Amino acid sequence: MSSSDASDLGAHRDGNHADPHLAHHFDSMETQNHASRLGMWLFLGTEVLLFAGLFLGYAVNRHFYPHTFKVASHSLNLVLGTVNTVVLISSSFTVAMAYYSVKKGRNKQAAGLLGFTILCALAFLCIKAFEYQHKFQEGALPGKWFHFHEMAGMPGANMFFSVYFLSTGLHAFHVIVGMAILIWVLRRLIRGDFTRTYYIPVELGGLYWHLVDLVWIFLFPLLYLI
Amino acid sequence: MANQTKHTKAHEEAHEHGPGRYVVIWLLLLVATITTVVTGRLDLGAANLPLAMVIATIKATLVVLFFMHLWDSEGINRLVFGVSILFVMVLMLGVFGDLFTRMPMSLPPNAPSPALEQGLNAPELEHTPESPTAPR
Numbered sequence: 001m002s003s004s005d006a007s008d009l010g011a012h013r014d015g016n017h018a019d020p021h022l023a024h025h026f027d028s029m030e031t032q033n034h035a036s037r038l039g040m041w042l043f044l045g046t047e048v049l050l051f052a053g054l055f056l057g058y059a060v061n062r063h064f065y066p067h068t069f070k071v072a073s074h075s076l077n078l079v080l081g082t083v084n085t086v087v088l089i090s091s092s093f094t095v096a097m098a099y100y101s102v103k104k105g106r107n108k109q110a111a112g113l114l115g116f117t118i119l120c121a122l123a124f125l126c127i128k129a130f131e132y133q134h135k136f137q138e139g140a141l142p143g144k145w146f147h148f149h150e151m152a153g154m155p156g157a158n159m160f161f162s163v164y165f166l167s168t169g170l171h172a173f174h175v176i177v178g179m180a181i182l183i184w185v186l187r188r189l190i191r192g193d194f195t196r197t198y199y200i201p202v203e204l205g206g207l208y209w210h211l212v213d214l215v216w217i218f219l220f221p222l223l224y225l226i
Numbered sequence: 227m228a229n230q231t232k233h234t235k236a237h238e239e240a241h242e243h244g245p246g247r248y249v250v251i252w253l254l255l256l257v258a259t260i261t262t263v264v265t266g267r268l269d270l271g272a273a274n275l276p277l278a279m280v281i282a283t284i285k286a287t288l289v290v291l292f293f294m295h296l297w298d299s300e301g302i303n304r305l306v307f308g309v310s311i312l313f314v315m316v317l318m319l320g321v322f323g324d325l326f327t328r329m330p331m332s333l334p335p336n337a338p339s340p341a342l343e344q345g346l347n348a349p350e351l352e353h354t355p356e357s358p359t360a361p362r
Contacts, residue, residue: 045310093252225266
């Protein structure tokens with residue numbers, strides 16, 4: 001078998017002679033997507049472990065100060081927390097729909113959906129900033145800066161707000177990063193980079209955004225509800 | 227070779243589902259959110275925390291399986307995420323195992339409950355060297 005035969009076979013196998021996005025060391029788009037996806041899931045695995053440490057800190061302090069944690073969680077604004085949950089869940093839905101639209105070749109629809117997702121991210125951050133500002137004014141701050149009169153003298157109250165600011169702060173940082181990634185994906189989408197066969201940045205950007213949603217799904221009940 | 231092509235085709239077809247799936251998952255997530263908000267503020271005693279965690283786990287499972295496509299993804303991705311969750315479990319089990327058993331075992335029989343915030347009402351616990359200093 002000559003070398004030209006072999007390359008013909010390779011081109012035939014992926015059924016796509018001229019896809020410029022196929023790196024030469026992958027024999028088809030399918031294997032390339034497979035590898036990209038695996039890399040993303042490995043990264044998401046480490047993200048889960050990163051947040052697990054903060055959830056553990058919450059659990060240990062809650063075990064020591066159960067009553068304080070209940071009172072402190074009721075001092076957070078449940079309406080704003082619920083609105084933010086709905087905003088994140090809906091943005092997760094629209095980013096999944098954007099991925100679906102790109103795969104169907106409806107790039108305009110996908111651009112609209114991605115734009116809406118980015119607006120949701122912005123709305124989430126605005127609401128969070130409003131909540132933070134309120135906590136700053138009340139003095140419900142972490143560690144030695146704590147001077148919240150309503151909960152003065154309750155042991156563990158400053159620990160609740162330490163965990164609150166650390167976990168929601170790290171989460172908000174992820175929202176900012178996720179928003180930046182989605183803006184980059186949207187820019188490439190408008191530029192016409194993505195096709196029915198090359199859509200992996202939309203998929204992986206979407207996966208990152210779903211992780212942001214996933215973390216919030218656990219943070220919300222633990223911090224605001226119980 | 228023919229087998230691989232066939233497999234690839236089958237795999238592509240597994241991804242083929244309408245947008246209806248995403249809408250259904252979105253609605254289920256909204257219903258679960260309302261449920262957890264309503265039940266979270268009811269006084270269910272000790273049941274509040276487990277109920278909220280069960281609802282959150284259901285929501286997270288829906289997001290991971292259908293929004294993140296782990297349901298019809300390659301097996302290796304399921305393995306990676308599964309192992310990550312497994313190690314979170316190991317971390318939690320190890321720490322909780324210590325947390326729930328250490329203080330009762332170190333206290334004399336019939337001693338009061340080991341929650342630190344009760345130290346204020348039980349002066350004999352206040353001088354335990356391990357207890358962190360209470361804020362103000």
